[in-house]
Amino acid sequence: MAxxxxxxTPQALAGIGLHTGRITTLRFVPAAVNTxxxxxxxxxxxxxxxxxxIASVVDTQRSTTLGNGPAMIQTVEHILASIQCxxxxxxxxxVNAPETPLTDGSARPFVKILQAAGRVEQDADQPxxxxxxxxxVEGNGMALCALPADDFRISYTLSYHHPAIKPQFREFPINxxxxxxxxxxxxxxxxxxxxxxxxxxxxxxxxSLDNAVVITDQAIxxxxxxxxxxxxxxxxxxxxxxxxxxxxxxxxxHVISIRSGHTLNVALAxxxxxxxxxx
Numbered sequence: 001m002a003x004x005x006x007x008x009t010p011q012a013l014a015g016i017g018l019h020t021g022r023i024t025t026l027r028f029v030p031a032a033v034n035t036x037x038x039x040x041x042x043x044x045x046x047x048x049x050x051x052x053x054i055a056s057v058v059d060t061q062r063s064t065t066l067g068n069g070p071a072m073i074q075t076v077e078h079i080l081a082s083i084q085c086x087x088x089x090x091x092x093x094x095v096n097a098p099e100t101p102l103t104d105g106s107a108r109p110f111v112k113i114l115q116a117a118g119r120v121e122q123d124a125d126q127p128x129x130x131x132x133x134x135x136x137v138e139g140n141g142m143a144l145c146a147l148p149a150d151d152f153r154i155s156y157t158l159s160y161h162h163p164a165i166k167p168q169f170r171e172f173p174i175n176x177x178x179x180x181x182x183x184x185x186x187x188x189x190x191x192x193x194x195x196x197x198x199x200x201x202x203x204x205x206x207x208s209l210d211n212a213v214v215i216t217d218q219a220i221x222x223x224x225x226x227x228x229x230x231x232x233x234x235x236x237x238x239x240x241x242x243x244x245x246x247x248x249x250x251x252x253x254h255v256i257s258i259r260s261g262h263t264l265n266v267a268l269a270x271x272x273x274x275x276x277x278x279x
Contacts, residue, residue, distance in 0.1 A: 001125040001126060001128070002087070002125070002126045003121040003122060003123070003124065003125065003126065004033055004034070004089040004090060004121070004122040004124045004125065004126050004127075005087055005088050005089055005090070005119050005120060005121050005122055005126075006030045006031050006032075006035075006088060006089070006090040006091060006119075006120055006122060007028055007029075007030050007088060007091060007114065007117035007118060007119065007120065008030070008117060008118030008119065008120045009030075009117050009118060010027055010028060010029045010030070010117070011027070011028050011113040011114070011116055011117040012025060012026065012027040012028070012113075013025070013026060013101060013103070013109060013110075013113055014026075014101060015101025015102060015103045015109075015211075016101060016102060016206040016211070017074070017075065017097060017098075017099030017100065017101065017102060017205075017206050018063070018075055018099070018102040018105075018188070018206050018207055018211065018212075019062070019063065019074060019075065019099060019202075019205060019206065020074065020097065020098060020099045020205060020206065021205030021206035022097050022098075022099065022206070023097075023101075024095060024096060024097040024099055024100060024101045025095075025096050025097075025101075026079075026093055026094060026095045026096075026100055026101060027093075027094040028091055028092070028093060028094075028113065028114060028117055029091070029092040029093075029094055030090075030091070030092075030120070031090035031091055031092045032090060032122075033090060033122045033123065033124040034090070034124060035090040035091075035092070036051060036052065036053070036089065036090060036248055037051075037052035037080060037083055037089075037090070037091050037092075037093065037245070038050065038051050038052065038091075038092050038093070039052065039066065039073040039076065039093045039095055040092050040093065040094045040095065041071045041073065041095060041096075041098075042094045042095065042096050043095075043096040043097060044070075044071055048068055048069065048070075048071040049068065049092075050066045050067060050068040050071055050072070050073055051066075051068070051248075052066065052076065052080055052245065052246060052248075053246055053247075053248050054246045054247060054248075054266065054269050054270050054273050055279070056068060056246075057246065057266050058072060059074075060261075060262035060263040060265075060266050061201075061262075062198065062262070063075040063076075063077065063262060064076050064077045064242070064243055064246075064262050064265075064266065072098050073095055073098060073099065073100065074098055074099040074100070075099050075100050075102065076100060076242065077238075077239050077242030077243055077262070078100075078106070078107040078110060078238065078239075078242060079093060079100055079107075079110050079242070080241075080242040080243075080245040080246070081107055081179070081183075081184075081238050081239070081241040081242035081245065082107045082110040082111050082114055082179075082184065083110075083114065083245070084241060084242070084245045084250070085174065085175065085176055085179035085180075085183075085184075085241065086111065086114050086115065086119070086176060086179075086180075087119060087176060088114065088119065089122075089126055089127075090122065102188070102206060102207075102211045102212075103211065104187060104210065104211055105187035105188040105189075105211040105212045105213070106184060106185050106186055106187045106188070106227075106235070106238075107179075107183070107184040107185075107186075107238055108184045108185045110184075111179075111180055111184045126250055127248065127249040127250065128249055128250050128252055129247050129249035129250065129251050129252065129253075129272055129273075129276050129278070130148070130251075130252040130253065130276075131146060131147075131148050131252075131253055131272065131275055131276070132148055133148065133275075134146065134147050134148070135268070135271050135272060135275055137264055137267040137268050137271055138264070139263075139264060139267075141259065142257075142258060142259045142260045142261070142264050143257070143258040143259075143260070143264075144255065144256070144257050144258070144260045144264050144265065144267070144268045145255070145256050146251075146253040146254070146255050146256075146268060146271075146272060147253060147254040147255075147256070148253065148254075149252055149253050149254040150252060151173060151174075151175075151252055152173070152174040152175075152250070152251050152252055152253065152255075153171065153172065153173050153174060153253075153254045153255070154171065154172055154174055154237050154240060154241070154254075154255045154256075154257065155169070155170075155171040155254070155255070155256045155257070156169065156170060156171070156233055156236055156237045156240065156256075156257040156260075157169045157233075157257065157258050157259065158232055158233040158236055158259060159258075159259055160191075162191065162215065162217075163217055163218075164215050164216065164217060164218065164219060164220055165215060165232065168230045168232060168233035169233065170230060170233050170234060170237065172237060174241055179238075179241070182228075182234065183234050183235075183237055183238045183241070184238065185227050185228075186227060186228060186231045186232075186234035186235035186237075186238055187211070187212060187213055187222075187227065187231065187235060188211070188212050188213070188235060189212060189213040189214070189215060189231075189232055189235065190207065190212055190213075190214055190215070191214075191215050192214055192215060192216040192217075192221075193216075193217075195207075195214070209221060209222060209223045210223065213226070213231065213232075236257070236260075236261075237257075239261075239262065239265065240255065240257060240260065240265050243262055243265035243266055243268075243269055244265065244268070244269050244272070246266065246269045247269050247272050247273050247276075247278065248273075248278065249276075249278070251272065253272070255268070
């Protein structure tokens with residue numbers, strides 16, 4: 001088994017939150033063995049911490065939000081995926097607002113500063129989660145299943161009833177190399193037809209072509225072109241990785257997704273925890 005690890009030095013970055021539109025500064029800080037990943041709201045009295053665990057999930061509308069009492073932190077999936085795939089286990093993420101920075105809409109900026117922070121192995125084994133039988137969750141025309149496997153792999157089918165988005169399928173082994181090169185740069189995206197509804201719901205106040213790809217019926221709008229021909233399915237895989245880290249362990253399974261989003265991703269994470277007897 002691999003050893004747990006934390007970062008060697010603190011690192012910080014700042015940016016706008018996708019949904020709140022607020023400028024947020026976050027700081028990655030080393031943490032002791034078996035701490036796991038915790039978000040620390042340094043702007044609140046007593047600096048409450050929110051564990052990145054399935055029990056902390058309070059909302060999955062368009063992003064994953066964690067809470068602990070009155071303290072909440074929104075849009076955590078890109079950060080969690082980056083920490084997980086760089087082989088880190090114990091990290092405190094200090095945040096001075098209720099949402100993390102969206103940066104350019106991808107996980108790439110988080111990867112860069114975590115790599116700059118360095119990695120230190122610790123004297124304990126990484127906690128693993130493996131299954132002995134298939135698990136499945138479904139709803140609203142979406143489905144997710146996890147099959148027993150010796151490592152972590154994701155197969156994802158993306159399909160929208162939209163003239164500008166053709167169906168996309170990708171499968172990746174989930175590790176440091178594939179995440180950094182194939183998944184982390186993929187940006188969040190939104191349908192133009194949904195933007196008014198999202199704004200009325202109080203969301204995407206910080207969204208722009210600087211941090212998202214916008215899709216109209218006729219075209220895909222992005223400042224610098226797509227980073228991959230199938231950037232959308234890659235981003236969905238990255239989101240799924242982030243949501244599954246909420247098990248608090250390193251998942252060993254072949255996860256197969258048909259159009260899943262945060263709500264179903266979290267449902268599978270919860271089912272995996274239940275199967276493994278994890279609270």
